[in-house]
Amino acid sequence: MxxxxxxxxxxxxxxxxxxxxxxxxxxxxxxxxxxxxxxxxxxxxxxxxERAPTPAAAAEGSAVDVCAVADIPLDRALIFVLSGERVAVFRYRADGGERIAAVSNVCQHQNGPLGEGRVIDGCITCPWHGYQYRPEDGCSPPPFTETIPTFSVRVENGRVLVDPRPNPPGTRAEPARVGAAAADEEPS
Ligand code: FES
Missing domain, CATH: 1.10.287 (Helix Hairpins)
Structure with missing residues (x-):
């Protein structure tokens, strides 16, 4: 800064x-x-x-219900504050389906708001200067070496549940698959 x-x-x-x-x-x-x-x-x-809504506090160690899958625009994110951390929850296309992944909202370059960026060519792209990170492990694609923390995420009954405990930067967190029912809920 x-x-x-x-x-x-x-x-x-x-x-x-x-x-x-x-x-x-x-x-x-x-x-x-x-x-x-x-x-x-x-x-x-x-x-x-960037003021982020804070979902209801979860019990120690349990995942937080942050939003419905359909609330997240495709290839974009919603930003939440979980355990004091800004978390960007992305919904994007991969391998012929849709996935949900959560990463830190803070870009390693100059702290840009990653959750205001979008997924381009399979990578979260910072809106400020274009640094990129893979949503599944928070690593910049080679030859770059930046890493950001990831968060474990799952989808249940069309709701997105995020573990508020960050994984170490660059740790793979399996993206949640979006079921056909949730995909049908996408707003027009
Ligand atoms: S702050 Fe993200 S690319 Fe510069």
């Missing part, structure tokens, strides 16, 4: 330099101020949108 401090210092440096040149109108400083306000607003909006 220190990169944002770096951005801020660069802005202050350029703005002060502009203001110290009296022969030039402070247009640059004003534009920098507008740009800073715009970027800060975007981050605040993104943080607001």
């Amino acid at each position: 220190l990169v944002y401090v770096g951005y801020g210092l660069i802005l202050v440096h350029v703005a002060l330099g502009s203001l110290q040149a009296p022969e030039r109108p402070p247009v640059l400083a004003i534009l920098l101020g507008i740009g800073f306000a715009g970027i800060a607003s975007l981050h605040l909006v993104a943080g607001w949108r």
Whole structure:
């Protein structure tokens, strides 16, 4: 997150330099101020949108019922807070069927919100700069080496149940198969 401090210092440096040149109108400083306000607003909006619903607490060691399968748009995710962790639960196509997988919502690059990305070519793709992770084990495809925690998940009666205890980064967690009945529930 220190990169944002770096951005801020660069802005202050350029703005002060502009203001110290009296022969030039402070247009640059004003534009920098507008740009800073715009970027800060975007981050605040993104943080607001990332507020995640917290499902009812589960008994120690038991899976949490987070949503219905049909609530998750295909090739996208819903984000939940489980045991204090943001978890992205994806629904995607694989091997001729549909699967549900859960991973940490935090990208290893710059903490981007993976749950706001989508599954492209079989990989969860971060919406910020495009880092990718396999939904089944949280590993970036070769030659990349980033890994994120996974969560064990299962589907029962069209509901998605997630174990709130994270698996170590890069651990395979078998994606849940979506049955034909659940697939029929997909909203149009
Ligand atoms: S934060 Fe940069 S790719 Fe995810």
